[in-house]
Amino acid sequence: MELPYTICFCCHREQVLLLYRTFPPNAQLWNGLGGKIETGETPLASVQREVQEEAGIDLREAPSLFFAGIVTWGLVGHEPAQGMYAFIAHLSAQQAKQAYSQQTPEGLLTWKSLAWACHPNNLEVVSNIPQFLPSMLEAQYPSEYFYEYTREDLSVTSFQRLVIRPLPAHLKHAW
Numbered sequence: 001m002e003l004p005y006t007i008c009f010c011c012h013r014e015q016v017l018l019l020y021r022t023f024p025p026n027a028q029l030w031n032g033l034g035g036k037i038e039t040g041e042t043p044l045a046s047v048q049r050e051v052q053e054e055a056g057i058d059l060r061e062a063p064s065l066f067f068a069g070i071v072t073w074g075l076v077g078h079e080p081a082q083g084m085y086a087f088i089a090h091l092s093a094q095q096a097k098q099a100y101s102q103q104t105p106e107g108l109l110t111w112k113s114l115a116w117a118c119h120p121n122n123l124e125v126v127s128n129i130p131q132f133l134p135s136m137l138e139a140q141y142p143s144e145y146f147y148e149y150t151r152e153d154l155s156v157t158s159f160q161r162l163v164i165r166p167l168p169a170h171l172k173h174a175w
Contacts, residue, residue, distance in 0.1 A: 001168075003070060005084035006047040007034035009133060010057065012096035016117050018125070019054060020108040030112065030125040034084065043067075043085035054106050055099050057091065064090035069142035069167065071132055076148045076160050086136060086145075127156050135164060142167055 009032045010017040018030040033054045037046040044067070048059045059065050065087060072083030091099070101110035117125055118134045132145040144165050151158035166172075 001080065001083070003037075003043070003072070003083040003085055005034060005036055006043050006050060006087065007032040007071070007084050008047045008051050008059070008087040008089055009033075009068075009136075010051065010055070010062075010089045010091055010099070011114065011137075012091045012093070012111075014114050015096070015111040016114050017055060017091075017096075017099050018110065018112050018117060019104075019106055020110070022105075022107040026126045030117070031129070032086075037085075044087075047085070047087045051089070054104060055109055057089075057095055057099055059089055062089045062091050062095060064088075067142050068136045068139065069144060070171065071128065071145045071147070073128075073147040073149065073154060075152065076150055080146055086132075088137065127159070128162075131162050132164075142171075144168065 017033065019033055020030050021027050033051045034047055035050045037043060041049070051057050051059050068086045068088045070083050071086050072080030074081040099109065099111070101108070114137070116122065118130050120130050122130055128147055136145070144167055146163045146165065148160040148163065149158045150160050
């Protein structure tokens with residue numbers, strides 16, 4: 001399955017750069033940076049373009065940018081229906097300073113503490129971030145973070161469980 005989206009969590013020290021989204025999906029919630037992969041674009045090229053467009057940060061200059069895994073979702077008992085490639089970037093002090101709080105066409109861009117973004121009771125971030133981001137930040141290798149839901153609306157109330165499993169075989173050597 002080819003995934004249509006990318007997401008990146010740009011970190012500096014104990015902070016993460018988040019976007020308070022103006023538009024759906026996830027409007028009025030804090031989220032990582034990213035978006036839809038364009039035709040002919042690799043996930044890496046997509047995340048580099050999206051972060052440049054949304055925050056003015058050139059990830060090619062980041063001290064560290066790595067593929068952290070995939071986040072997928074679908075109904076209980078079925079294979080994932082949708083998903084995104086996830087990346088973690090560790091920014092230099094200069095890049096972090098460049099990415100100051102600002103209003104953008106996509107929403108409000110600002111630094112938040114990782115502790116705040118990963119707090120399990122935080123209702124201001126996209127609901128799955130506190131569940132996968134702490135594990136993703138500590139993982140030694142990329143994994144799949146699969147969210148199972150009981151209803152097609154994929155709402156918080158229909159969330160069944162998170163399954164962390166090895167990457168599908170076709171992705172294991174692609175990075």
